[in-house]
Amino acid sequence: MKSYSVCLIPGDGIGPEVTSAAMKVVEAAGINIFWHFATAGGAALEKEGSPLPESTIETIRKCRVALKGPTATPIGQGYSSVNVELRERFGLYANHRPIRSFIGVKSHYSDVDLVIFRENLEDFYIGDEEYVNDSRSAAVAKSLITAAGSRRIFEHAFAHAQKYGRKKITAVHKANILKMTHGIFLEAGKAVAQTYPDIEYSDRIADNMCMQLVLNPNQFEVIVAPNFLGDLLSDLCAGLVGGLGLAPGANIGNNAAIFEAVHGTAPDIAGQDKANPSALILSAAMMLDYLGEQEAAVRIQSAVAEVISEGKSVTRDINRENGVGTLQMTAAIIDKIRGHE
Ligand code: NAI
Secondary structure, eight states: OOEEEEEEEOOSTTHHHHHHHHHHHHHHTTOEEEEEEOOOSHHHHHHHSSSSOHHHHHHHHHHSEEEEOOOOOOSSSSSOOHHHHHHHHHTOOEEEEEEEOOTTSOOSOSOOEEEEEEEOSSEEEEEEEEESSTTOOOEEEEEEOOHHHHHHHHHHHHHHHHHTTOOEEEEEEOTTTSTTHHHHHHHHHHHHHHTOTTSEEEEEEHHHHHHHHHHOGGGOSEEEEOHHHHHHHHHHHHHHTTOGGGOEEEEEOSSOEEEEESSOOOTTTTTTTOOOOHHHHHHHHHHHHHHTOHHHHHHHHHHHHHHHHHOSSOBTTTOTTTOBOHHHHHHHHHHHHHHTO
């Protein structure tokens, strides 16, 4: 039987609870994984004196695939984001977020099925900011967008669309104002689109895109955006289908991939058996798909969808009155997986 080595980072807050749920579900799906535990975030800072210890980098480098719980980032001060550093260290240029409606989750739309690819390494996230006067009452931030980086994210998105039978790609930009940076991004999109004549390609200015997504998200299949806009759009889209508790994600590069939920550490419910494990479980399913275990990935996705649609064994973010705990929801998902064998 094939086996895989995966780096498992429990993370902070609800991270240990939801990563533990995901490991159990992957095991129940019959996939043989040797988990290499590593620390990051507040937990790592406390234990090892660094939010991203070298030993963690080494473990990811060896495994090339990681499943990661959320990690805490202090706002405005303290250490910088572990996630941003991981993306840079491993060249994880594509942030992949599928957005899907779930029957049984109260939301604005019941039939959304789209994917967002956000460029993950460039734009304002290069962290080049400075005050422009001594009184620190004005500051400037630089955004770097390159033709190579833009081309790479479009190539990734088009390849994905072709593999999964998606017919339409929409690029999002603000090239009417940011004529150089977003102009470069748009040119790359057009050039890559020409090599995929079977996929319909168009572009939208970001403000119009926000309105279109809120009014009629079903007109979109695959969305490609520069880093900053992509960050905003992916949370907007998560909101269309019922929020962050169900949104999985992946950061993908040429030599490594890290799978994690979109949500954060949820300190308000940490350690209380209240966290919805679905987003991390669905991230683990994306990981299995990436590893070539498509059948197990689909089985997990279907099990999560069934448990959610039945509405009995779901956490309180979905069923406020009669919700259950993380452990019970995980057990229900595992029962469904076993039932499908
Ligand atoms: P958050 O996503 O942790 O929480 C926002 C709200 O959603 C809270 O009310 C929380 O209880 C709820 N929530 C989140 N995940 C849930 C789940 N699985 N089940 C049920 N309810 C859930 O966002 P917040 O409060 O902005 O961030 C908290 C910390 O997480 C910060 O330190 C932030 O930097 C970090 N963070 C880490 C991320 C990562 O490592 N990928 C991503 C986003 C935030």
